[in-house]
Amino acid sequence: MEYFHQPVLVSEVIDFLNPRSNQNVIDATIGGGGHAETILKKTAPNGHLLGLDRDPRAITAASKNLKKFNSRVTLICDSYKNINKIINEQRSFIHYHHLLLDLGLSSAQVAPDEPRGFSFQSQEALDMRFGPQSDLTAEKIINQWKELDLINIFQNYGEERFARQIAKNIGLYRKDKPIKTAGDLVKLIMRVYGGKRGKIHPATKIFQALRIAVNDELNVLKSSLPEMLDILPVGGRMAVISYHSLEDRIVKFFFKEEAKDCLCPKEIPVCQCHHQAGLKILTKKVIKPSLSEIKENPRSRSAKLRVVEKIV
Numbered sequence: 001m002e003y004f005h006q007p008v009l010v011s012e013v014i015d016f017l018n019p020r021s022n023q024n025v026i027d028a029t030i031g032g033g034g035h036a037e038t039i040l041k042k043t044a045p046n047g048h049l050l051g052l053d054r055d056p057r058a059i060t061a062a063s064k065n066l067k068k069f070n071s072r073v074t075l076i077c078d079s080y081k082n083i084n085k086i087i088n089e090q091r092s093f094i095h096y097h098h099l100l101l102d103l104g105l106s107s108a109q110v111a112p113d114e115p116r117g118f119s120f121q122s123q124e125a126l127d128m129r130f131g132p133q134s135d136l137t138a139e140k141i142i143n144q145w146k147e148l149d150l151i152n153i154f155q156n157y158g159e160e161r162f163a164r165q166i167a168k169n170i171g172l173y174r175k176d177k178p179i180k181t182a183g184d185l186v187k188l189i190m191r192v193y194g195g196k197r198g199k200i201h202p203a204t205k206i207f208q209a210l211r212i213a214v215n216d217e218l219n220v221l222k223s224s225l226p227e228m229l230d231i232l233p234v235g236g237r238m239a240v241i242s243y244h245s246l247e248d249r250i251v252k253f254f255f256k257e258e259a260k261d262c263l264c265p266k267e268i269p270v271c272q273c274h275h276q277a278g279l280k281i282l283t284k285k286v287i288k289p290s291l292s293e294i295k296e297n298p299r300s301r302s303a304k305l306r307v308v309e310k311i312v
């Protein structure tokens with residue numbers, strides 16, 4: 001099975017991150033290594049790149065695609081939530097200047113032949129784990145979680161307006177037999193939508209919600225952003241590409257708060273918190289792909305890039 005992913009907003013990431021010769025960079029979601037390859041060219045001859053991914057398939061693809069950079073690349077199959085531990089364990093005393101976080105899924109992961117059922121076009125088992133590190137699968141959620149918990153994730157992680165009806169349908173169906181494949185689940189969702197289709201497939205939001213819940217994506221993102229900022233030196237830059245509003249809200253909020261000198265509520269006249277701004281926002285307006293990029297790579301249409309520079 002071929003691993004293919006076309007990286008998005010590459011020239012924008014490079015312009016804002018501005019990696020220079022011999023600087024070291026962390027790519028916390030390396031995927032197939034598309035962004036990493038461009039970064040490594042910019043940081044030649046000796047800049048080091050640490051690449052992480054939860055997905056073993058991505059690590060295999062990246063190691064093949066970045067082979068020519070030899071010892072300038074270290075790849076580790078782990079979640080970026082363990083970034084501190086990973087760096088401490090390396091004991092190579094490399095100081096990293098910049099960090100890239102390209103969230104979400106790669107195209108390879110949503111291909112219909114991908115065996116983990118990320119795609120609603122797939123007939124594969126409902127797994128949806130990025131990597132084998134955890135036990136919770138989408139199949140367990142769909143077949144074992146209470147209807148109320150399903151409604152919660154469909155609403156909160158999928159912003160699905162028919163959350164209740166879909167959860168009820170799942171509850172009725174699974175009384176007879178378990179829901180095993182992505183295809184089974186799509187059929188249940190389509191029943192609620194009465195076969196109607198808009199611009200996006202009716203199953204998109206439920207699949208997004210399940211994936212977020214299985215991989216605990218939003219909590220991992222929330223807890224990792226401050227740790228990532230801590231790793232960088234003053235002048236170091238951090239670029240985050242997100243693909244839906246739930247992720248983007250977390251990134252935007254964190255950057256905005258960290259760019260403020262005081263976090264006290266407005267009613268308090270004199271600052272009590274003594275919070276100091278730790279970063280400067282470089283992308284005053286969020287960066288989106290150009291029309292020509294969207295035309296060439298329609299998957300890029302929802303991407304949003306935010307970049308900051310550490311100042312303290």
Ligand SMILES: C[S@@+](CC[C@H](N)C(=O)[O-])C[C@H]1O[C@@H](n2cnc3c(N)ncnc32)[C@H](O)[C@@H]1O
Nearest residue numbers: 007029031032033034035053054055079080102
């Ligand atoms: C959009 S792709 C990255 C593509 C990459 N920038 C490229 O150029 O090929 C997102 C990647 O993030 C990985 N991922 C998602 N959550 C992760 C996490 N918590 N830690 C590490 N990798 C993660 C996914 O497995 C996927 O390979």
